[in-house]
Amino acid sequence: MKSIDLNIEQRKAVESTEGPLLIIAGAGSGKTRVLVERTLNLLVNKKVAPEKILISTFTDRASKELIGRITKRLDEHNEKINIGNIYIGTLHSIFLRLIDEYIEFSNFKEGYRVLEDMDQDFFIYSKLKYFKELQGYNEFFTGDNFCRNAWERAKKLKYWLNKINETGRTLDYIKDDSNERVVFLRDAHKLYENLLIEDNVLDFASIQREIYRMLSTKEEVLREVQEKIEYIMIDEYQDTNIIQEKIIFLIGEKRKNICVVGDDDQGIYRFRGATVRNIIEFPSRFTDIQCKTIILNKNYRSHKDIITFCNRWINLINWRGFRYEKNIEPLEEIEYSDRAGVVRIGGNSDRAWKENIYKFIKTLKTTGKIEDYSQVAFLFKSTRSSRVKDLGSYLEERGIPVYSPRSKTFFYKKEIKLVMGALLAAFPQTKAYVLDNVYLGRTVAYYKDCLGTLKKERTILDDVELYNWLLEKRKEYLNFGEEKRDNFSEIFYSLFAFKTFKNLINLEVEGAKDASATYNLGLFSKLLKQFEFISKLEKFTMENIERTLKYFFITHMKLLFEEELDEYENKGETPRGAVSFMTIHQAKGLEFPVVIVGSLENDPLIRDKADEEMLEKLTGIYNEFEPEDQRERFDFWRVFYTAFSRAKNLLVLTSIENRSGGKEIPARTFRPIYETIPYFTDENFKDLDIDKYSETELKESFSYTRDILLYDECPLKYRFLREYEFATLKTNEISYGLLVHQSIEAINKQGIKDSETVFDDEIVRDIIEKSSNGLYNSIRALIRKQDKDRAFTVLKKYIEYIGNDWKNILSSEEKIYSVEDNYLLEGIVDLILKRDGKIQLIDFKTGKFQGYESENFHIHKRQLEIYGYILKKKYLNEDIELYIYYVGDEEGSIIKVEANEKSLDIGKAEFDNIVKNILDKRFERRVFSEESCKKCEFVAYCRGEK
Structure with a gap:
């Protein structure tokens, strides 16, 4: 393995691969380099298969950095190893991957949805009526648990439910009914578990609880996972909680190749359930084998005075044995200036x-x-x-x-008050339901301020088109027949036809600071989409408008306003x-x-x-x-x-x-x-000597379907959706495509798991129904019966194509990566087969084959060429064949894409060119056309623009 500069302790950490290892990594001590080189040692020298390694990081950003640096080092060694199979990511993302792989053993079904923090608040709030029926409900919310209203009770319940889940405990053992608060908490936890299962949703704490339950009660799952994962590395171990440690030790119990990295001096997430006990007591957890401890104490980051100051600070108090003794040292080979640091x-x-x-x-x-x-x-x-x-x-x-x-100022930003004012003005019902509601207190004052912002400086009168449009909207929403009217998201995007709102978007500036108004509008679009998901709002109708408006303005937005949300943050x-x-x-x-x-x-x-x-x-x-x-x-x-x-x-x-x-x-x-x-x-x-500004070493990742196709469609749309993170509007075409893809993936997983499975009509329809239900739970996609019937025909043809020869499948939905000079190329390959001694890469398309000269075929061919380019690094001495499976054709068209070194390089060159345009911020809008742009979220913004 090509050497890289490591100090003595770093090299020990890299080379110590067998058995338990604790790495105490002081601030700035190069722990990421150690993780990269340790992984490289396992892959290159130890010849460990990528899927046998688990690496956990504290953030998604850290995971991406690690992927990029590992892949770069592999390239330097000319090692053609696809690290996409490494279990790498945050602990939550790794646990979700394991749940997906063993979903048949889970209490949750395919297509489950993961609740973000605010989603969990609303979920519990919407279910409070069930908790109220439990013994001890009122008594529970006394003392430290006192709450002024239902929203606070929902948040307090979340706190306790998460606390229980973070310990991995169940409260079933509590039999004594004498303490009503304890009884309530026991019953509330059981009720909450059932509510999550019933709605097929998971919050972050219950993700951990579910995989722990699966590993600790399903012997087959534990056995397979222990056999599969041989080496474990956990970064920021001081920030893990009790149940995370239990899961890590369950997975690593067989071989005990558990390496944890962290710094007890930086254990600052107790409020999230983390405990420094995990890192302090880690060595004592191994009674039958010696745990090696390595302390990285050379600081590569800071001026020597800063290092001395930090040592002095941490030693000001008596830690009573609850800290690893260490003295962080500056680098001897660095000549520091004499001025104070x-x-x-x-x-x-x-x-x-x-x-x-x-x-x-x-x-x-x-x-x-x-x-x-x-x-x-x-x-x-x-x-x-x-x-x-x-x-x-x-x-x-x-x-x-x-x-x-x-700074909790989101709702006070001018752009947000303008949108809120326009939404209030668009519905004539809001005067009676909202603005005259004395019980809304300061929220009414805020709503009136929003309307005032809309009118201030003659905004409405100067923007005559907006004024007239709002008048028309008021008439529409007052006089319903059988018609269905635009939902909140559709109204929101319609506003960008008018100069009041167009002026909020400045495409000449970049970054979350200068373009904060645009970023905040993107965040608001996601809040609207969240509400429509929670309330199951598709369109406004005569039957739902009163109920929906009351819930939106009087409950949902009031709670968000009182929560004092942060504005957009580029994390x-x-x-x-x-x-x-x-x-x-x-x-x-x-x-x-x-x-x-x-x-x-x-x-x-x-x-x-x-x-x-x-x-x-x-x-x-x-x-x-x-x-x-x-x-x-x-x-x-x-x-x-x-x-x-x-x-x-x-x-x-x-x-x-x-x-x-x-x-x-x-x-x-x-x-x-x-x-x-x-x-x-x-x-x-x-x-004074200050380091120059340096761009982040983190390479952005790009995929063909997520980035290149979208940029090809319209560079400006790409910017709105990817850079400013606006929410997309739902379409039936996307829903049907997801249904087919998810159903084929489910068939492949079952076929790989049990090659003797016979996919009769009943099993196929059951797979479609599960996928359909999952899509509704995850994105509120209503799959029509005719689409389910179409999917059934497609799946039967696919099963016939495979011919029950599941043993030929090398992988399904395989994640692949390639580190390029200035970006990370990634993708997901639908299917990889080995037939007749050749590697066959197959990509599924739900449409029909329109001929070799069609634009669609060129797009699909280019995607396959990119995947072929990446996979030729993995299958270096193998013949690779590329196929497109058009499942939308009556008989299912299997089209071979001729691929050679030249064509793969040409496809890669086209990809490079588009990525360069993205990185260079070239986001020109496409030529506007009512026909081709009519389904775009930003059609109103672009209409009339040059």
Whole structure:
């Protein structure tokens, strides 16, 4: 294996592949490099098959980075290994993959839907009537669980239900009925499980619970998974919870090749169920085999002063054995400058403090020490405090842009108030149902403000077309017959025909900061789609309009408004041209040349949780690890250690410096270190050395179906859907195509699993029905009977084509990757067969073959050529044949695509060219045509545009 520079401890970690291994990776110690090289060692030297490796990361972004770096290293070794079969991703995504692979053993059916956090709130809220029938319902919501209204009760229930699921416990063992709160929690958990199964939905906590149930109760599943997965690597292990650890140990129990990587000093997600117990006690979990521990303590990220400061901070308190002793060290071979790497910025008043910060950042920029404001990040405990918001406004007023997406201001943005005002104005019923409803309190005031925004500065009168259109809409929704009217999403997209809303979209700027209005409109489109999914709204009718409008304005939007949503955030990325205001939790895993840490007015908050802890103990889910009198203190220290260690060149502590008014600022906790570091003065700038702005090494991933086809259809539509993340409108054509694809996939999985399966008519229709039900649950797609009959004919023809020869199938729905110079190419191959000594790659199309000269065939052929290009790296010495299976033809057309080195390279060159256009931000709109553009979400926006 080609060597790469590794220090002694890193190399030990890479080469220690057998048995349990704990890697304590200090901040900036190169743990991602270790994970990449360790995986490479397994694949290249140990010849481990990719599907036998499981790698978990904390975020999707980290997974993509890992995939890119592993594939790049494999290419450097000329190793043709498809890592698409590695179980790589977040633990949730890996668990979902396992549930999918063994869905027949699950309580959930194919096509289940995963609830996002807000979806789970609404799901429980919509089911409260069932919980109210349980014994102890009212008694439960007392003490620490007191709630003012039904929405708060739903969120409190979510908290407790998730808490139970994160421990992996069941409460069935509770037989004592004397405590009504405990009885209610037991029965509520059982009821919730049944409600999830009945609706075929999973939340994030129940994903873990379901795979744990499958592994611990289904011997066949456990045996196959243990046989399949031989090596396990878990990153950020300090942020795993109890049930995740149980699952990891179940999977790795047979071979015990479990490698966990993490830093107990950065364990900051207790509120999500994480416990540092997992990493602290990991070695003691192995009584029959020695667990090796390796500490990575060389910091490749930060200035030596920052490293010294972080060591000093973490050692200020007595950890009582609840921490791995370690001393992070700077690199000996680096010559650091003598100027201070840790400084402070203060001020004896609020205004003086803000002015000093402004001067500091402005001088960094004007002296050329930073080339872009994004090299500076502010980290706070929360970005919602008035002091933080005031600082952001102060900087922006003086010309320093600020990116602060978590300031809970989404509904107060002008673009959102304009849309809300237009939706209110479009329905004449809203005056009686909504605007005159005194019980809506501040929400009514907000709605009236939205209408006022629409009218302000003569918006409506100046936009006569919009005014007249709204008048027509009011008439439509007042006078119903048998007609069906546009739903909210369709109204929303219609608004972009008018200059009031067109003016909100500025296509000349880029990024979540400068184009924030467009990004926020994209987010609002997803909120509307979410509502239509929850309420099962297809179209407005005379029968549903009153009920739907009341639910939307009086309940749904009111709850979202009171939730104070964040505006759009480009997760994992910080935009150029602005300093970032971030929470410390938000910044975990990131690094910045200059980090300014605020919130120094805080001391550890000791909260009285006696009532909550009593209930946890009574239900058996109490799992606190550290001493009760130290938990808040330990958490506080870890959070700020995480913040301080994000800095590369310069760490700045900042606070108003004031001891009057009965409260010391900064707080006593910080004074011992704050007062010993120097102030930053102008004289320091001449010796200041700041890392240049560097683009992220993360390569964007592109697929033919998701990206190239969409860009080919219309570059501007691509930009709206992919960059601004607008929601799509549903079409029957897409639903039918998904039905056929999912049904064929189900047949392939069953055939591969049991080659003796006879797919008679009853089994085929059952597969179609399950796929149809799954599509309704996941995307509210109503599959018509005639479409199910069409699908039945298609599937019978497909089964005949395979000829029950399932053993020839190498894979179905195989994920494939190829790392190119500036992007990651990915795809999913429908079917790979081996017949007559050749590899056959088959792609299914639900349409009909329209001839070799047709545009459709060219599109399909190009897709296959891309897949052939990727797979020729895997099947290096094999003959590869490409086929398109047009299942829409009466007899099913199997069209062979002639492929050779030249044609594959030509197809790849076309792909490269389109990716280059995307990366270069070339998003010109296509020539507008009423016929070809009529089904596009953005037809109203483009109509009349040049």
